[in-house]
Amino acid sequence: MNFDFKYMFEIIPELLTYVPVTLYIAIASMIIAVIIAIFLSLILVNRTPVLHQLALIYISFFRGTPPLVQLLMIYFGLPQLLPSFNSITAMTAAILAFSLNVSAYLAEIFRAGLESVDKGQAEAALTTGMTYPQALKSIILPQAARNAIPATGNTFLGLLKNTSLAFTVGVTELLAQGKLLATATLHFFEAYMAVALIYWGLTALYSWLQSWYEKKISKAYVREV
């Protein structure tokens, strides 16, 4: 077997300097996606005429096509359609593509979260004299958000890994740098393994953070024994 452990560990520090780029793409995309998804989910729950149908088409499209195709469409296709996008950078295109893609998944998650809070609680709030917005704010949204956190977290994990697609349009992130080292030294397996280990570390760290957070906020929902 010809596997150079030493080389693999040597390049990890260099690769780590690209983690901020990966995190930047993931977090920026996530924030934009959450904002879009909140609007989409409210449209879905309220079945707003016309907007509801448009939202369904949007969601179906972005869930039903590969994220890589979406990214290529936005980076190479958009400037062709709209000249004002001529100067779009690869980074912006990647963030835009991931935002749209992830928002489609989050919209369904948020809708389910809102609908998972039983109607009886809203009714009870009304009978105590609270208005619907007051009930939404203090009773329904906190529970909806909590119910949506696990699935939202999984979506973020998927996004974190999918940011590697950005290298196809020329963003120098973690995978791009790994590929560079791999082809330069011909240590393909070592280089990609190092990249994989870093992604693994990131996702493991994130999963740990999330389960810690879920435990922290689930106090109201678990029977003490």
Add this chain to the structure above:
Amino acid sequence: MIKVSNLQKSYKSNQVLKGISFHVDEGEVVAIIGPSGSGKSTLLRCLNFLEKPNEGHIEIGGIFVDTAKATKKEIHQLRLQTSMVFQHYNLFKNITALKNVAHPLRVTKKLDKKKAEEIGRHLLEQVGLSNKADHYPISLSGGQQQRVGIARALAVNPNAILFDEPTSSLDPEWVGEVLRVISRIADKEKTMIIVTHEMNFAREVADRVIFMDDGFIVEQGTPEEVFDYPANDRTKKFLRDYQRQITGKTDNKMEKFAIV
């Protein structure tokens, strides 16, 4: 105190309330009984506009609403006149027992936290749950949850409290404690409308009993009148069926619940 006239409610082509009129005096306790599907819950839920009636007038505590053309503001005003205790408790699951009682006070009466929680603690004490103030609903038994529900309904100090089968989803072991709490409130001259399948309880606690069937009020009167000397055939049949169902059960509540 409560005056309802010609209240009508349909779901699509299914007319559930077919012109209901009745009144409840201040301090009076009215029990509504009747077969499943007769419209008892719908009637209660129309009184606080959880369901929007199609027609009829409702007056509660000086607020008069023509239900066919009620404005948002009128509906809100009407809702402030009553509170409700639900079959499935409907406690706010994200906050503690104490906050379930106190939070609506802070929001609707703009009380500060200290004052609201003081009232909340006092009411939890009245329903025998002082020691559960900081528990979340999930860690309470059905009977305890329902008693929190009652404390929450009392807290906003409404003109009347509406109960929709407050003991129907409870395990038999918890029914007694909840009924005792309701009786105690009834004794305090609170105006109450109680939809219930517990006939013995209705007889004990109510000043007046209303028998509903198929969207109509068929018969009403004192518990003695309705239970011991029912005039209408449908009332008689309902009570007979109820009696048969009770005696069919082999528990020791049998004799206690004998009615006719």
